[in-house]
């Protein structure tokens with residue numbers, strides 16, 4: 289394996305650790321809970337031992353050194369990376385001290401600890417992203433084949449006592465203990481590792497090699513996607529990539545010219561739209577179309593129009609209000625008076641009132657201010673926590689990838705990449721094309 293690939297893998301592990309840390313921190317502060325100091329401790333061990341002892345010195349001794357020798361272009365950035373590396377021991381020691389204090393005086397000290405963890409996480413993530421987006425491309429551009437030979441040999445030396453195979457085995461074991469003890473749902477990066485085996489999440493929607501055209505314009509050319517039950521799957525792509533067309537094809541309002549769509553074990557490639565609704569597919573269209581003159585409550589009731597079980601409709605309304613508290617506050621107001629973000633929530637809640645098996649969301653963040661986007665994505669996370677299966681289509685790759693269990697990238701009608709959300713977030717191709725970094 290090449291050095292950059294090794295570093296990239298290590299980055300992904302570290303990113304996962306930041307996710308676990310974040311999750312653990314969120315659970316702190318409730319008086320009835322105790323901090324999981326064992327798990328916190330293992331993560332700090334990992335950072336101290338692996339990151340500090342293996343990852344950082346190796347980068348500095350080989351990659352940074354070679355880049356600095358070839359050009360002064362990376363000087364400032366490498367100085368910053370080195371400073372950040374040098375700050376790791378202190379940062380980890382501080383976190384350990386604060387963790388001890390939290391454990392002793394719980395719940396006192398929680399806020400200070402949480403803030404310190406937050407700062408550390410942000411630093412680590414920024415560091416990782418910047419290395420991959422700025423340093424890697426620079427290294428690729430300026431290093432010679434001979435440089436790479438030397439670097440790759442050093443990184444690949446499996447007998448090296450410090451960072452050879454035996455050290456790696458030790459750290460892999462530690463990582464897998466962390467992963468297995470991590471709370472569930474763990475959020476972004478660890479999903480594939482901590483979720484129950486795939487057979488417990490049967491495939492709900494499977495799209496194979498789908499194509500579709502508007503007259504002579506071919507909008508979809510070989511889309512292959514799988515959505516498992518209970519998962520949040522994202523499809524990201526630029527404007528005009530074919531995202532809406534795909535959702536329309538899944539809903540049955542867009543003609544398909546090749547390939548197949550399977551839903552809940554049935555071939556629905558040519559099923560009528562109303563049959564698909566009855567099977568449990570519900571699309572929230574682009575541009576959140578709520579009924580403006582009707583109240584929030586009546587909009588929700590409309591979402592249940594196909595249902596006759598009056599009692600459980602009331603229960604579901606309560607569930608929607610629990611999931612989207614703002615809708616409860618405004619249940620008598622006409623939907624047209626809600627803000628864009630609130631209308632988006634109403635559109636999602638209304639769709640859920642039909643008890644769909646699969647919810648299709650078309651660019652819920654479109655046209656919303658950053659804070660509202662955050663709110664909408666929190667709502668989508670809570671959908672997943674309530675066990676809903678969601679297929680989310682977005683131009684906002686950063687936001688979508690950071691909450692998705694699994695994700696696909698679509699380019700001019702073709703699915704070109706897939707992986708877990710966190711894998712794609714640190715994927716260089718994705719970063720340069722969609723994340724603007």
Ligand SMILES: Nc1ncnc2c1ncn2[C@@H]1O[C@H](COP(=O)(O)OP(=O)(O)O)[C@@H](O)[C@H]1O
Pocket residue numbers: 502505506507525526527528529530531532533534
């Ligand atoms: N009604 C239409 N008639 C003709 N071409 C269309 C129509 N709708 C979309 N297209 C074309 O299909 C392609 C995919 O569009 P769309 O699915 O809306 O992309 P996205 O939702 O990813 O922005 C684009 O090239 C677009 O111009």
Ligand SMILES: [Mg+2]
Pocket residue numbers: 531532533574650651
């Ligand atoms: Mg669209």
